[in-house]
C-alpha cells in the first residue's frame with residue numbers, strides 16, 4: 001500500500017508545476033549530441049508527450065551535430081568548427097539541410113507519434129519561420145551560417161492551436177532565399193523569445209555547465225548573467241557550450257522566465273526538472 005501512497009505523493013508534488021505551466025509555452029532544445037541512445041531518446045520524447053498531455057505547450061527545436069558530422073564523414077568531408085560553430089561551405093549546407101530537416105526532424109516526429117500524439121516537423125524555411133543574414137564571427141566569414149534576424153511565429157501558433165507539437169529544424173533563409181545553417185541553440189532562444197515562452201530548456205550531453213569538463217562534481221548549478229563573459233574568457237566554457245550559454249543569456253534578456261541546461265543523457269531529466277523541487281543541471285537567473 002505504501003508504494004501506492006508514495007506514487008500519489010509524487011503526483012501531488014507535481015501539481016503546483018502543472019498549474020504554473022498550464023497553457024504555457026515551453027521551448028526545448030534537444031541537442032544532437034544527446035540523441036545517441038534510442039532508450040534515452042524515447043524517454044525524452046515521453047517526457048515531452050507527458051508535458052503536452054498535462055496542458056503545457058511544448059515546442060521542440062533540435063540540433064544534429066553528430067549526425068551531420070557522420071554524414072559528412074561518409075562523403076569524405078571533414079567537419080571544421082570556429083568558436084563552436086560549424087564552418088559551412090555550399091556542399092556542407094546541403095548536407096546539413098538534408099540531415100536536419102530530413103532524418104533527424106522526421107525521426108523525432110515519429111517518436112512523438114509512436115507515443116500517441118501528433119507532431120509536425122518543419123524547418124525554419126517553412127512559413128518563413130527563421131529569417132537570417134550571414135553571420136560573421138569576430139569578423140570571420142564561416143560560410144552559410146546564419147544569424148537569426150527575425151522569427152515568424154504564425155506557423156508555430158497555427159500548429160499549437162491545432163494541438164500539434166511543433167518540431168523545428170534550425171535551417172533559415174535570407175532575403176534572397178539562400179539556405180543557411182543556424183546553430184540550434186540560437187534558433188531555440190530566438191524562438192523562445194518570439195513566443196514569449198515561460199521556459200527554455202537546453203538538453204545536451206553533459207550534466208550542465210562544468211568548471212572542469214572532466215569532472216561532473218564541478219557543476220555550476222546556478223549562473224548569473226554577469227558571470228558568463230568571464231567564464232568564456234577564462235576558457236572554463238568552450239566549444240559547443242559557448243553558443244549555449246550565450247543563448248541562455250539571450251533567453252533571459254528576451255524575458256523567458258526560466259532557462260536551464262540539462263543532461264539529455266539522463267532518463268527523464270526533463271520530468272525531474274519540471275515536476276519536482278530537485279534542481280538538476282545549470283540554471284540561469
Ligand SMILES: Nc1ncnc2c1ncn2[C@@H]1O[C@H](COP(=O)(O)OP(=O)(O)OP(=O)(O)O)[C@@H](O)[C@H]1O
Nearest residue numbers: 031032033063064065204209210236237238240241
Ligand atoms: N564548461 C563546460 N561545461 C560543460 N560542457 C562544456 C564546457 N565547455 C565545453 N563544453 C562542451 O560542450 C559540449 C556541448 O555542446 P555541443 O554543441 O557539443 O552539444 P549540443 O549543443 O547539445 O548538440 P548540437 O550541437 O548537436 O545541437 C559538451 O559535450 C562539452 O564537450
Ligand SMILES: [Mg+2]
Nearest residue numbers: 031063065240
Ligand atoms: Mg551545439
